[in-house]
Amino acid sequence: MILTYKIKHGRDFSEELRKAKKIAKFAIQTHSLSSKDVKNFGLKSMISNQILRKYSRSNTVKSAKSVKLAIPNQGIKVDRDAKTISVPCLKLSLRYEFPDNFDKINQIEVGEDYTYVSVSIPELELVKADKWIGVDRNTVGHIAVVSDPESGKVVKLGKSAFHIHHKYKNLRKGFQKKGKYGKVKQIKDRESRIVKDINHKVSRKIVDTARELDRGIKLEDLTGIRNGKNTAKSFRYAKNSWSFYQLQTQIEYKAKLPGVEVAYVDPAYTSKSCSRCGLIGDRNKKSFKCLCGHVDHADANAGFNIAKRPCIDRLHTDRDVCKGTTDSPKTALA
Numbered sequence: 001m002i003l004t005y006k007i008k009h010g011r012d013f014s015e016e017l018r019k020a021k022k023i024a025k026f027a028i029q030t031h032s033l034s035s036k037d038v039k040n041f042g043l044k045s046m047i048s049n050q051i052l053r054k055y056s057r058s059n060t061v062k063s064a065k066s067v068k069l070a071i072p073n074q075g076i077k078v079d080r081d082a083k084t085i086s087v088p089c090l091k092l093s094l095r096y097e098f099p100d101n102f103d104k105i106n107q108i109e110v111g112e113d114y115t116y117v118s119v120s121i122p123e124l125e126l127v128k129a130d131k132w133i134g135v136d137r138n139t140v141g142h143i144a145v146v147s148d149p150e151s152g153k154v155v156k157l158g159k160s161a162f163h164i165h166h167k168y169k170n171l172r173k174g175f176q177k178k179g180k181y182g183k184v185k186q187i188k189d190r191e192s193r194i195v196k197d198i199n200h201k202v203s204r205k206i207v208d209t210a211r212e213l214d215r216g217i218k219l220e221d222l223t224g225i226r227n228g229k230n231t232a233k234s235f236r237y238a239k240n241s242w243s244f245y246q247l248q249t250q251i252e253y254k255a256k257l258p259g260v261e262v263a264y265v266d267p268a269y270t271s272k273s274c275s276r277c278g279l280i281g282d283r284n285k286k287s288f289k290c291l292c293g294h295v296d297h298a299d300a301n302a303g304f305n306i307a308k309r310p311c312i313d314r315l316h317t318d319r320d321v322c323k324g325t326t327d328s329p330k331t332a333l334a
């Protein structure tokens with residue numbers, strides 16, 4: 001897995017960055033890959049080579065915006081005892097605070113203020129889960145409620161997201177009426193940033209909870225809903241789908257490193273069925289009641305249902321994904 005860390009360098013590289021931009025423009029125009037062609041720009045050949053490679057070959061990069069000084073692995077020295085990285089050709093030395101568990105540094109990119117350090121980190125082997133936590137995602141109240149049927153534990157996360165959405169929706173409406181579309185866009189962007197940050201924290205907590213309890217993570221498969229299966233829940237999801245998918249992507253991403261399994265279940269009736277007896281119960285806003293006597297927080301009940309459901313083969317490729325849910329408990333692979 002590749003991660004990028006950001007470190008402030010506190011140096012002035014504006015001269016080098018100007019040269020880099022010229023080389024990038026040249027590369028886009030000529031598709032040249034020869035460092036001889038750009039020698040006269042006066043940048044170290046190791047760096048100009050990287051820029052040439054990035055901009056000459058790309059069909060997507062059409063303009064030389066925010067060109068950085070890219071240094072390949074060979075031009076980087078790491079001192080793990082002193083926790084420093086140095087780039088001799090730029091006489092740059094940096095202390096890093098990020099964890100020392102990386103295999104190697106792939107590349108460093110130097111921008112105006114920051115250095116972007118790309119590292120390879122070994123992933124732990126995926127542990128096939130035999131017990132699961134269920135994560136119920138919602139637009140109202142907490143954005144995620146985690147339920148663990150084994151211990152009965154319930155964790156409610158991301159309460160502020162709902163209020164933030166409302167606050168910014170009203171702000172947006174106000175500016176929209178006045179025709180201030182620049183402001184509308186600005187507020188939209190701000191909301192996205194805040195929600196992204198909340199999703200990061202919530203996904204972190206979900207993956208950490210799964211690790212602590214030694215469980216896999218089950219989520220509802222929302223692909224059907226996205227394709228227009230029309231249920232009450234689908235409507236609520238559709239309204240907020242980008243945020244749900246963002247949370248899902250972040251959970252999958254964060255679960256990968258420690259080898260926590262993520263699986264998907266059919267979302268039908270997860271919020272209406274009783275997690276104790278399986279019958280359709282009475283759900284009223286956030287409370288759930290069943291004739292069997294079971295009373296619960298509606299999202300927690302949904303989370304329990306999600307955790308207990310058999311997982312579905314979302315990608316139709318890896319049927320082994322479901323092995324962990326058979327009745328006979330399986331020993332987790334070390």
Ligand SMILES: [Zn+2]
Pocket residue numbers: 274275276277278279281290291292293294
């Ligand atoms: Zn019941």
